[in-house]
Amino acid sequence: MPLGMAIHNIEITLGKGGQLARAAGAVAKLIAKEGKSATLKLPSREVRLISKNCSATVGQVGNVGVNQKSLGRAGSKRWLGKRPVVEEMLREYNNICTLRLRMPISSDLSNSRNFITKITRYNKVVNIPNSMSVLDELLPISIEMAKRKCKGLWNFTNPGVVSHNEILQLYREYINPNFKWANFDLEEQAKVISAPRSNNELDASKLKKEFPELLSIKDSIIKNVFEPNKRSK
Known part of the structure; x- marks a missing residue:
């Protein structure tokens, strides 16, 4: 997945489904990759480091014909609950x-x-x-x-x-x-x-x-x- 790619519906825990950038119009960007980790910029402008085994959907929420692509298993935790x-x-x-x-x-x-x-x-x-x-x-x-x-x-x-x-x-x-x-x-x-x-x-x-x-x-x-x-x- 190239840098700058717009993504949403991002996994936090491998196999648990998307948990980040799920709201209508929400989109995050892949801004860096190094070793086993990927760095995302979330809609809130928060920068988040995750591992590359999780999946995310390419494009913005509401886009048609987009697919889940692997980013990595999350080594980061969203404020849950x-x-x-x-x-x-x-x-x-x-x-x-x-x-x-x-x-x-x-x-x-x-x-x-x-x-x-x-x-x-x-x-x-x-x-x-x-x-x-x-x-x-x-x-x-x-x-x-x-x-x-x-x-x-x-x-x-x-x-x-x-x-x-x-x-x-x-x-x-x-x-x-x-x-x-x-x-x-x-x-x-x-x-x-x-x-x-x-x-x-x-x-x-x-x-x-x-x-x-x-x-x-x-x-x-x-x-x-x-x-x-x-x-x-």
């Missing part, structure tokens, strides 16, 4: 502010829900760049957004992306010099997890424009997480 439905409902109201967080990180490295804490406890991790939210910086911004009466849907992440390996390298540098980890790919990961995982980059330019002081994801992690927790020499 209620979240996408609620998000679409909230779009109908002009007095709502919706904050879309991803992979929340905080300076509390003892918290099991902290993304950094999670991946330090895994036997193996994938190494994929992702958008993430540093709560120590973003939660005060959320209060300021309420004061400014910000409305609409906001990608509530720090600008840019950071990979699992980059975070773990910082963890080793600042916290535990003896820390070691191993990587595996999306296909290997799919064999040991109960549901596909999400890997994507969200456009935080709207938030950055409103709050120019907002740090990039890597700079924010260093300043707000690793520097305060830096081991004593």
Whole structure:
């Protein structure tokens, strides 16, 4: 399937049928292919990384005579269940502010829900760049957004992306010099997890424009997480 191809009805889990870009008029684009993965740009402008074994329908929803073509088994997870439905409902109201967080990180490295804490406890991790939210910086911004009466849907992440390996390298540098980890790919990961995982980059330019002081994801992690927790020499 060539780059730039318009597709819809995209599988998330192999053999489960289309789950992405199913609404009338919805269309995603194949923007990159590398190794076992494919990168899609969804109708929401979200960039999604999937594996190449899933199928998608070529063309836009409603086109006649289109066929399912393999892209790859999904190594990414759409917001399943209620979240996408609620998000679409909230779009109908002009007095709502919706904050879309991803992979929340905080300076509390003892918290099991902290993304950094999670991946330090895994036997193996994938190494994929992702958008993430540093709560120590973003939660005060959320209060300021309420004061400014910000409305609409906001990608509530720090600008840019950071990979699992980059975070773990910082963890080793600042916290535990003896820390070691191993990587595996999306296909290997799919064999040991109960549901596909999400890997994507969200456009935080709207938030950055409103709050120019907002740090990039890597700079924010260093300043707000690793520097305060830096081991004593």
